[in-house]
Amino acid sequence: MTAFWLIVATMLLGALACVVPPLLRVPAHERGHAVSSRHAALAGLLIALVPASALTLYMRIGDPAALAIQTAPMPSTGEHADAPASMEAAVSRLAARLRADPNDAQGWAMLARSYMVLDRPGDATQAYQRAVALNPRDAELLADYADAMASANGGDLNDATLKVIDAALALDADQPKALALAASAAFDRRDYASAIQFWERLSKVPDLAPQIAQQAQRNIDETRALAAKVSVPSVEVRVRLSPELEKRVRPTDTVFVYALADDGSRMPLAVQRLSANQLPASVRLDDSMSMTPSRRLSNFARISIEARVSAAGNARPATGDLTGSSGPVSSKEAGVIDVTIADVVR
Incomplete structure (x- = not known):
């Protein structure tokens, strides 16, 4: 069971890795502004809430399928279960299982999120690519894929990444991460009008966490103020x-x-x-x-x-x-x- 809870922890960290990086990815020309600290504050709130919420949900409905990840018992080495080597071993077992069963879209997505936790965005991008090939109409999966692509490119939301973001929004115009990434890309290229439009759409997403809606509105207000200072024809x-x-x-x-x-x-x-x-x-x-x-x-x-x-x-x-x-x-x-x-x- 130790290995199982290790995987649970990995999955929780993976979920955070999918939500927090877009909040902390601050463009160079924005660093030092108040918005940076607000991004960090919201990220901290999510770090506190997501694991607790996920654990509560698991205790209510369970997920026995997660045990399939563990194909062999954890070695008794005397090390702490949360040691990096143990995490790497658990992820390696999942990767080995997927080599034997390559048509498991959910497994590839889980592997991709685990790679993001381990700060291996290049490997995560490849795993997401496999997951998307098997499940191309999942807007959330596409948004996660785009985020991994950007992370693998040092935060650069290039044309290839934008195409994935566009595909996610074509499937679900209210996909929160895709809207946040699209807004960030528009802001980076100084298209403040489009950035504001995307943040406005994000703030109106049904059932959006109030903290995220408030952050989107702050981004809108600060971007409008910044645009007003930019005097270019x-x-x-x-x-x-x-x-x-x-x-x-x-x-x-x-x-x-x-x-x-x-x-x-x-x-x-x-x-x-x-x-x-x-x-x-x-x-x-x-x-x-x-x-x-x-x-x-x-x-x-x-x-x-x-x-x-x-x-x-x-x-x-x-x-x-x-x-x-x-x-x-x-x-x-x-x-x-x-x-x-x-x-x-x-």
Whole structure:
């Protein structure tokens, strides 16, 4: 039974590993702000509550299947059961069992969470990949997978990770971790409008823990204050999909929203990337998103805003993509620029 409770402890730590890291992952430009301490406070609260809640639930309903993890008795070495070597041994036994039974999606997910506890995000990512391949329509599993991918990349929420986050939200628009990760990614790229939208959605998730809802609201307030201090030329764009084309779009399709100069060049002055399930959406384009210092929004008086849906996620337009344009507008124009995606690239 010692080994069993070791596994229980590992699973509890795994659950915490799935919840706490997004709260503690603070962007470099945010460090030192009050939000960092609040993230840490909420993480501490979860560390206290999750094990107690999980233990209470287990004592009420039990989970005999967890004993299947233990395929051999723990060696009597005289060491404490919670020693790192013992944890590694328990996880190794689980990995060995999965090699013999590779179609156990729940087992792969358990192994992935155990690897996260052991600070092995690379191994966790591979285990989550196996679990997702067996159970691709589990939004929570996809969100955990995205978190492991980010951890394996030093906290970088890259395009591959964003695709997994988008897939999770396409399955469950209220998946809390996926919303938190999407907000963090938007904040990191200084797309404060999108970050606020994701945090607003997170704060409204049904049955969300009050502490998390309060933290989301604090993030919203502080991001709005930060955005107000950032004085860079920008345009606000409202993008929607024509009703006639809605059936041609999958929730995970990529949407590019970008500004073009009126000089005939197709090099974007600023670009944002969304997923189709976010439409309709409000997007902010500004000078911080320019590809070259010599071509910024502020350098051109007349621009056009275009939006394109790409099923393949390619930056270059392709036949079958869906597109829309604002036509020429003033870059200094007040108000919101509307773009409707209503045409098909031939």
